[in-house]
Amino acid sequence: MTSRFDPASLAQASPMPSKPLPIVTFGAGSIVGDAHFPAYRKAGFPIAGLYDPDRTKAEKLAAEWGVRAFVSASEAAAVPGVIFDLATPPARHGEVLKTLPDGAVVLIQKPMGNDLTEATEILAICRQKKLKAAVNFQLRFAPTILALNDAVRKGWLGEVVDFDAWLALDTPWRLWEFVLKSPRVEIALHSIHYLDLIRQLLGDPAGVHAKTLGHPNHTVAQTRTSAILDYGDTVRCSLSINHDHKFGRRHQACEFRICGTEGAAYVQLGVNLDYPRGEPDILEIYPKGSDGWVTVPLAGAWFPDAFIGRMANVQRFAAGEDAELISSVEDAWTTMALVEAAYRSNSEPAMPLARKP
Structure with missing residues (x-):
């Protein structure tokens, strides 16, 4: 792999204000x-x-x-x-x-x-x-997402044609009292981050197919979602979200797979895997013209650095x-x-x- 695919070259931080206001x-x-x-x-x-x-x-x-x-x-x-x-x-x-x-x-x-x-x-x-x-x-500003977007801008993946979000979590909804009474939860309060990020990465879709529902073991309005965003006949975009995977860490997940015509990327958002303590974020990229996956050294995480x-x-x-x-x-x-x-x-x-x- 040539130096033009140096993972350390990817942007991961936003410019800071010279004189921040209170x-x-x-x-x-x-x-x-x-x-x-x-x-x-x-x-x-x-x-x-x-x-x-x-x-x-x-x-x-x-x-x-x-x-x-x-x-x-x-x-x-x-x-x-x-x-x-x-x-x-x-x-x-x-x-x-x-x-x-x-x-x-x-x-x-x-x-x-x-x-x-x-x-x-x-x-x-x-x-x-x-x-x-x-x-x-703020997910747009997470170091892993800034680096991902930079890799896409630089053409490391070619043209993005696939975006998969896969979550299997045990989310502690009890931490947010107002959520327990809200008629709209999963998409409106959680997957909205992913929908917003997808808009940034792929633009606005023509439409969406979605099913969101709760779980018989609790009364939170919705905690599971499947969705497909319509980007025509070239780009496939789907989300599979399950916040009721309460069976130990082994098979839990919070990850994106982004595939292009010439490369791919894998993202793990660690904070959701043990909220609020969390695990490390991960970004791996298979750049075009390379012969394997490259781990991007990250300078921070979604929480708190994206904020x-x-x-x-x-x-x-x-x-x-x-x-x-x-x-x-x-x-x-x-x-x-x-x-x-x-x-x-x-x-x-x-x-x-x-x-x-």
Whole structure:
């Protein structure tokens, strides 16, 4: 294999802001302590404080991180010169956005509302208030995904013609209390990351076939999904997702297989295999013209490093250092439209079998 396929040459990090602004976070759920704050501290992004309507939870998390716990949403929203970080349940996004000053810079936790109707309302609020708003589809910024996209851009795989997502997990849904009561779970809160990534890699599909369902051993609305995205007659794209594989680590999986006309890639997202502690991410590439798989040495993982890149882009856009706000609410609305199409497909009957004559 020639040096032009040097795996260490692949980009894995986003440019950092020269003068990061302080961050005010709305929400004190587990994702803040597990990912947002660890990422911001690792990157040196200042944290101005947090607000959560559950005062006890807010004060506990604030004490753990040595930051201020605001007493009200309006007090948090009144802090000048900051980035607002909404780590709130999807149903709360709209009301929080309305409290923010016009022209504010905002990062909104995914999903962009519970459904496409709420996403459209959020989009209207952001437009009306002229908010510089992005959605936290941070998987795009994971080191393994940045490197994968760089390999694709460099032509190491040729033309991408196959994308498979295969997950067999034991996901601890109990960590997110609002999820236990949500009517939409698996696609809207988890596989939305993969749908968004697929849009980035392959563009927008013509449509989707999907089936999503729960499990008889619990009451979470949906935890298993099968989906096929329609990219015409050249590209095959499918997802097989099972969050109820509770039979030990041996045959669990959280991986993508991306095949091109001249090469291929394998991705493991380790955090989901033992959330939130996780296992290492993995990226292996079989570049065109090579005679075997090459392991890409990774400089970090989805958690927390992708959250650094996600916030870095927001910070740099606010400062005029980045021309593009990646996963802006305008773009994220289309990911929500794909999610909505998957749920519509799920609600419609499958093609029935012919009756025996």
